[in-house]
Amino acid sequence: MTTLHDGSNTSLMRRAWSIRRLALRMAQVQGQGYIGQALGVADVLAVNYFHALTYRPEDPEWEGRDRFYLSIGHYAIALYSAMIEACILPEDELETYGMDDSRMPMSGMAAYTPGMEITGGSLGHGLGIAVGAALGLKRKNNPAFVYNLMSDGELGEGSTWEAVMAARSHQLDNLICVVDFNDQQADGPTTQALAKGDEAPKWAAFGWHAQEVDGNDMDALVAAFDTARNLSEPRPRVIICRTQMCKGVPFLEEREITHFVRVDPDEWARAIAHLDAQIPA
Structure with missing residues (x-):
């Protein structure tokens, strides 16, 4: 079997819902986790895994697969949830999250x-690795995307x-960078640090095809991923997702949001x- 592409945006919304639920269940096991980011990026991952990527769930190292690189290592809880939903990882391992030998x-x-x-990490290294992989695939005449x-x-x-x-x-042109712009980093809001919010023009000035979308709008995400993948211009592409x-x-x-959202023990089930x-529906 190759890929698990869904036929409608409603199906993708159901996938995103499931990714959120799986992430909450995993975080509940440890009583903590980067759940704020996982809930925020679930729509992006749903489009990635169930609309954009080509892969074989039963063969994660298949040479013809599109590569998905998680530069943000602490978002692993979100990616595990997507990979469980995609049948790459078994759901019965969910409760081992964060445990020894998991x-x-x-x-x-x-x-x-x-x-x-x-x-993933140190942060800032992922895109460099992706560039190397994309260049290697080009030299092997492998049509996969990174x-x-x-x-x-x-x-x-x-x-x-x-x-x-x-x-x-x-x-x-086989490289698609996806930026999760949730305006939170360890020291506070990202827009109070070095990224001031004018990101698409900046990437475009560096010669990339740049799009900026609402990262929680399924229609907008699907359109942006389709545009990035089907673009005929010989240059890399970036999708900045405001989540x-x-x-x-x-x-x-509704609570005060910080880089690490604390959840009380009784709130996971809620x-x-x-x-x-x-x-x-």
Whole structure:
């Protein structure tokens, strides 16, 4: 079997709902996790895994697959949820999240987890790895795409912009960078640090095809991913996704949001119950 593409945006919304629910269940096991980011990026991952990527769930190392690189290692809880939904990882391992000898450590590591292409972090390294992979695929005449999911905080890393320049220099039209812009990093809002919010023109000035979309709008995401993949111009592509931390769980959305959202012990079940009452038709 190759890919698990869904035929409608309603199906993708159901996938995103399931990714959110799986992430909450995993975080409940440890009583913690980067759940704000996982809930926020679920729509992006649903489009990635169930609309854009070509892969074989039963053969994560298939040479013809599109590569998905998670530069943000602490987003692993979100990616595990997507890979469980995609049948790359078994759901019966979900409750081992973050435990000794688990294939689902709290920060993503390629050596542990089938389908985890790289070990994310130090932050700012993922795009450089993706550039190397995209160049290698070009030289092997492999038509696969490389998708790199990175955080807005990584826009403040010099290594990111070196990779941006290298990708344009090598005309890597098989490289699609996806930026999760939720305006949160460890030291506070990203827009109060080095990324001021005018990101698409900046990438375009470096020679990339740049799009900026609402990262929680399924229609907009599908259109942006289709445009990026089908573009005929010989240059790399970036999709900047403005996402809302804790999306889908209103009582978490409404509290003061920081880089690490703290959830009280009784709130995990409450959050899951809310999702269960909001299953997409």
